Amino acid sequence: ETGVTQSPTHLIKTRGQQVTLRCSSQSGHNTVSWYQQALGQGPQFIFQYYREEENGRGNFPPRFSGLQFPNYSSELNVNALELDDSALYLCASSFDRYAYEQYFGPGTRLTVT
Amino acid sequence: DQQVKQNSPSLSVQEGRISILNCDYTNSMFDYFLWYKKYPAEGPTFLISISSIKDKNEDGRFTVFLNKSAKHLSLHIVPSQPGDSAVYFCAATLSGSARQLTFGSGTQLTVLP
Numbered sequence: 001e002t003g004v005t006q007s008p009t010h011l012i013k014t015r016g017q018q019v020t021l022r023c024s025s026q027s028g029h030n031t032v033s034w035y036q037q038a039l040g041q042g043p044q045f046i047f048q049y050y051r052e053e054e055n056g057r058g059n060f061p062p063r064f065s066g067l068q069f070p071n072y073s074s075e076l077n078v079n080a081l082e083l084d085d086s087a088l089y090l091c092a093s094s095f096d097r098y099a100y101e102q103y104f105g106p107g108t109r110l111t112v113t
Numbered sequence: 114d115q116q117v118k119q120n121s122p123s124l125s126v127q128e129g130r131i132s133i134l135n136c137d138y139t140n141s142m143f144d145y146f147l148w149y150k151k152y153p154a155e156g157p158t159f160l161i162s163i164s165s166i167k168d169k170n171e172d173g174r175f176t177v178f179l180n181k182s183a184k185h186l187s188l189h190i191v192p193s194q195p196g197d198s199a200v201y202f203c204a205a206t207l208s209g210s211a212r213q214l215t216f217g218s219g220t221q222l223t224v225l226p
Contacts, residue, residue: 004156042119042217042218044216045213045214045215047215050211055211090156098212102144107155107156
């Protein structure tokens with residue numbers, strides 16, 4: 001059974017650019033959630049995807065968008081990058097949208113200069 | 114407004130002694146609480162959880178206590194081991210269509226040999 005994987009590990013972008021981060025969910029899981037973790041803080045919920053549809057969203061602007069594919073893998077897209085978008089982006093998968101426990105990948109470290 | 118708070122950024126404990134990590138919350142609608150452990154360069158790892166209808170849950174060396182009237186939970190690790198040194202996050206979730214986790218800011222636990 002493979003765990004949650006994310007790519008790339010690190011990324012450096014310039015302000016105003018766009019970025020796509022990728023996540024493969026744990027085998028048997030159909031729900032993926034994305035979190036942003038700024039330095040010294042806990043992860044903050046961005047949104048959740050269940051069976052290819054957005055199933056909930058946190059307090060993030062529309063330039064944060066996502067996709068979920070039929071194999072339940074997912075992408076997080078961020079447009080018009082700002083310096084404050086520099087953070088660790090974590091993907092978590094769960095058995096279904098009602099499951100309490102979420103299992104996290106190692107994250108993608110995004111630096112915006 | 115931080116709904117989940119971990120007021121101690123760091124804690125040092127001697128190997129073999131008890132580690133007690135604390136967490137407070139403000140939203141009385143939270144119905145499930147979780148503890149995650151995070152090592153550097155890794156994603157958070159699920160540790161233990163507790164439903165709001167219980168006041169204690171135990172798993173090996175780890176015990177979580179919930180005091181609903183005080184809106185307080187704690188994680189006890191007995192005995193503490195050097196490998197337990199990590200950042201510990203408490204998280205809470207609401208019933209609803211999307212199980213989003215609301216995290217505290219974390220406590221760095223250092224277990225001294």
